[in-house]
Amino acid sequence: AQSVAQPEDQVNVAEGNPLTVKCTYSVSGNPYLFWYVQYPNRGLQFLLKYITGDNLVKGSYGFEAEFNKSQTSFHLKKPSALVSDSALYFCAVRDKGYGGSQGNLIFGKGTKLSVKP
Amino acid sequence: EPEVTQTPSHQVTQMGQEVILRCVPISNHLYFYWYRQILGQKVEFLVSFYNNEISEKSEIFDDQFSVERPDGSNFTLKIRSTKLEDSAMYFCASSGLVEQYFGPGTRLTVT
Numbered sequence: 609a610q611s612v613a614q615p616e617d618q619v620n621v622a623e624g625n626p627l628t629v630k631c632t633y634s635v636s637g638n639p640y641l642f643w644y645v646q647y648p649n650r651g652l653q654f655l656l657k658y659i660t661g662d663n664l665v666k667g668s669y670g671f672e673a674e675f676n677k678s679q680t681s682f683h684l685k686k687p688s689a690l691v692s693d694s695a696l697y698f699c700a701v702r703d704k705g706y707g708g709s710q711g712n713l714i715f716g717k718g719t720k721l722s723v724k725p
Numbered sequence: 726e727p728e729v730t731q732t733p734s735h736q737v738t739q740m741g742q743e744v745i746l747r748c749v750p751i752s753n754h755l756y757f758y759w760y761r762q763i764l765g766q767k768v769e770f771l772v773s774f775y776n777n778e779i780s781e782k783s784e785i786f787d788d789q790f791s792v793e794r795p796d797g798s799n800f801t802l803k804i805r806s807t808k809l810e811d812s813a814m815y816f817c818a819s820s821g822l823v824e825q826y827f828g829p830g831t832r833l834t835v836t
Contacts, residue, residue, distance in 0.1 A: 640823065642824060644827070650829055650830075651729075651731075651816055651827040651828050651829040651830050652768070652816065652818075652827040653827070654824050654825070654826060654827075657823060657824050659823060698768065703770075710756050710773075710775075710820060710823075711781075712758060712760075712770040712773055712781060712783075713758075713760075713768075713770065713818075713825060714770070715767050715768040715769075716767070717766075717767050718767070
């Protein structure tokens with residue numbers, strides 16, 4: 609079965625410093641991987657995706673993620689964190705679809721990012 | 726920018742009552758989903774819908790749940806007889822080719 613793991617419940621970073629939020633995956637076949645962000649009392653916002661091609665994908669708000677097949681990882685990164693980046697971050701993998709389905713998303717448990725001034 | 730909308734934002738209901746959660750997906754999307762997030766827990770898949778029928782559903786999506794796309798724009802989730810454990814945030818999502826876009830959610834509180 610497809611799964612993702614986010615090993616850190618919380619990541620604390622000082623504003624201006626680089627940030628990394630970790631994600632590892634377990635899939636059969638080629639993975640479709642995603643990062644979403646959730647601000648308090650809000651829905652999930654799509655940040656970026658990896659389907660194929662360049663291992664470094666760029667997304668919204670200056671975030672990027674690096675796909676590493678040998679380490680089965682898809683870590684989220686940003687060179688310089690902002691206080692406004694503080695939120696809950698979810699890694700997700702798309703499950704195999706059956707019938708007419710594209711496949712639902714399987715989410716990690718989330719990592720709370722806290723950026724302090 | 727087009728977005729998924731959901732109503733109501735918060736619904737309080739008594740155990741055993743029926744609730745209908747409503748969603749308007751992005752207009753040119755073909756795939757529709759419901760997920761839920763119990764407070765402090767993971768986001769969990771409930772059901773996917775394509776071509777006017779359910780394409781996949783999880784174990785959570787039992788006979789108490791149903792979905793409908795009644796008029797070509799709205800996408801609804803009905804819980805026939807709510808239980809305390811149905812209290813959660815319910816998210817609707819829609820997708821075109823790949824990524825899913827989520828609505829802001831409906832917080833369902835069952836008392």
